[in-house]
Amino acid sequence: MVDRISRRLFLAGAGSLLIPATGLAEAPAVSLRPVLRGAEISGAERVIRAARLKGDVVFAVSDVKTGVQLEAHGGGESLPPASVAKTLTALYALDVLGGDHRFETALIADGPIENGILKGDLILVGGGDPLLDTDALASMAANLREAGLTEVRGAFKVYSGALPYVFSIDPGQPDHVGYSPAISGISLNFNRVHFEWKRGTSGYDVTMDARSARYTPSVDMAAMRVESRSLPIYTYQPSARQDRWTVAKSALGNGGARWLPVRKPALYAGDVFKTLARVNGIVLGRVQVTREAPNGQVLVVHQSEPLEKILKGMLKYSTNLTAEMVGLAATRARGVQPRNLADSAAEMNNWAAQSFGAMRIAMKDHSGLSDGSRVAPADLVKALVAAQQQDTLRPLLKPFTLKDAKGQRIKGHPIKVAAKTGTLNFVSCLGGYMTTAAGTELAFAIFTADLEHRATIPRESRERPEGGRSWNRRSRKLQQTLIERWGALYGS
Template sequence: MKINLIACILFILFYLPAFWQVFPQSSIQEKLDKILSNSFFESTLAAVDVYDLTGKEIIYQKNNRYLLHPASNMKILTSAAGLVFLGPDYNFETTFYYKGDIDDGVLDGDLYVVGGFDPAFSIQDLDYFIDAIDSLGIKKIKGNIFADVSRMDTMYWGEGWMWDDDPSTDSPYLSSLNINYNSVEVFLLGTEPGRKAQIILNPYSKYFNVYNEAVTVSPDEDNSYSITRDWMNKKNTVVAKGKVKKGRMITGDEEPQSLNVFRPDLYFLTLFKETLQRKGIKVEGKSDNFWLPYDAIYLRTISRPFAEIIIPLDKKSINLIAEMVLYALAEKYYGKPATAKNGIKVINNFISLIGMSPEKYNLVDGSGLSHYNLVSAELILEVLKYMYYSEPGLYKVLVESFPIAGVDGTLAKRMNGTSAENNVKAKTGTITGVSALSGYITSQSGRLIAFSILIENFARGTSTARNFQDEICKILVEY
């Protein structure tokens, strides 16, 4: 009798861990099934793939091979391919040269700037080059300022981008030479009732014309206004209309209204010329595009490593950065001029590298803005698995670039105050009718989980789709 009792105890102790492993997994599957059986999904598609990286086992799969739009989850592929094929130390550069003789503070020649796909170059960076010009004693430039943008093709938008998304900064105009994310901030300030409101541009530049029909009204009236750009005619004319309360600065959800800028290369040159003039350096010539002469003299370079720009790429989901990574991939492996199609070839090579078949999917851009992109939750999950298992060093760079639930980036205001807060590091994705969330979860038991949730085909349910994603994450944290 004692022997049987001891045997039963040993049996229970030996198999109890297995029982505990099976039970929570089946319980989680039931909970996820219940979420995805909601009436919302009667007309909306959901694809889910979840994998326990610690235990090396599938946790949950539903429609994981369906081809759906990734939205900004496309940036996971772009980021991962960039880390593997460019490396975190790859530099995105902007380089300045000059040609001509310098005599008595006068450059009898031209300045040249060569765009090297740096998406994060800012107007403040111009000071670094102007210091170099000043160190040569130059106070006057008799020639021109030229931009060499020959390292990429002339396609200023991605394939399948929506024409009526213009002038949103989510649809930036593309160039190998970029500045201020190829955008301008617009503020609208109420003055005196009956008078026009004041338009303030940041940065201020004569590159923009202003058409102002915004009128100041008394403080007890409601604000009713619009700020846009004459995008239909491809003009950089800022247009403001409507009513603005006296003494109130309208900034759209308490932030500046940002607009994309047409011809960012010329925008760069204009800001450069204006900054030179503010610093007391006169420029007599014009600003235009031209190839860098073979005998131009090197001046200075500003470079930014991929490990630096991948942070805003994924945390803030900046489309311009993703597209510049795509072009950098294209140039490195297929030469100049870089094209989006050649960049996609490199990403397809990455898909082959992780053991998947690129011919099963359709990719056209680096950011996921195009509705032409078609991927599966399975593919995204395999990317996440590959980076964790096969590229542990690069995995750390990738996961640290993802938004953290309830903390920062595009997840700063999601899952706050829940068990998922600070335990979900994932890339969001949103375009019309599409919501995506994929990344990594640290569960309460210490397990690391990779997951991908793609939801699409809803008319007005973005917040609802996100709520379902958040609920799934909270359940997985309990695993």
């Protein structure tokens, strides 16, 4: 059922419909005016039925200034929020860590240095920086040389214990998708390795590297073998010191490239740093991974961008790894030592309940990639309202483009939207803020899902399942229709 506002606010909203709706993408298929309870269905229900979207639709919208809920559909029903969950993670990290927080990656000498020779171990210490890349490691290697180090007599270690190790953000995803890599206290290039192939005269030439803007070092900890088969396209086999992949020859064509997930982040970072150190004349031994916190002399420190800037990028590009790492870091900063993503997400759920009275937030991770997460839209809207009253989140969200019936961007649309999208197979969500033509600011969350159909999709088909795109298009159209409806109803 649709919960409605008071008679006074209803009349104000209905009166706004007298204003010509010139900004609508197209004439609505059904009346935007809500009707009284009774035998007839409500205006929102008419819009939902017209969308012909199989599955469930739940939403909530509130006035930001007053916090009053204006309309809701689906009662207290909860659905997976997909990547809209990243808005909650951003608020969690900002509240616990602060917008100026910077993550540090360091090089530590565990032993004395005499005449440029370290008579002990060199340790690359991960500090949970989700944006650490090959360029940053290259700068650290150069700074190590500039600090006067020329030789390391002891071991070369990589510390990964700042965060728990997670094999895959969502183990239910196909092995080869780059958006579900491993997690640990050190990350490099979003824990993805670049696989490239070219057809040669006697087969395929393949490379595995850790490319970034300035460098393209090859890696030894990831290996690819081309096999004569049709399916599966990729297989993954772990070993003690390698991510071992195979790929079906029939799928390669003349050439191409893609990013594959890294399952051994500490080995990956150590492998790349060894190469970059050697370029600077420093030869390091075999990479050893440790989760014991190091002690010693700090030689080089790399600082990340401020957290606020990291989160803006996370929300723009919807990077799952960033969400998980900043969420885990916030949980540890609250004095909790999570064993996995579910533990950390549970602490974020507690925080949301304490901070906003949001009792129906039950996340299983920080990115929204798990379809086991459940959120009631009204509870997320509570958090969005509180955040906007402090002007915390909206500056970090990217504009959401309203489109016409042909899918073209509507220039100068009177409704302005800043929001986070969320998409899984047969799950499509949108949450954020909208400003009506008259300047009224609303916070909203719209969740749609066909979980029954999603459950039938085989694991190997989850990257691009049949029917997924058309279902998502219908959901996005419904989301825009609801936004335009609210712009007309609550615009004055």
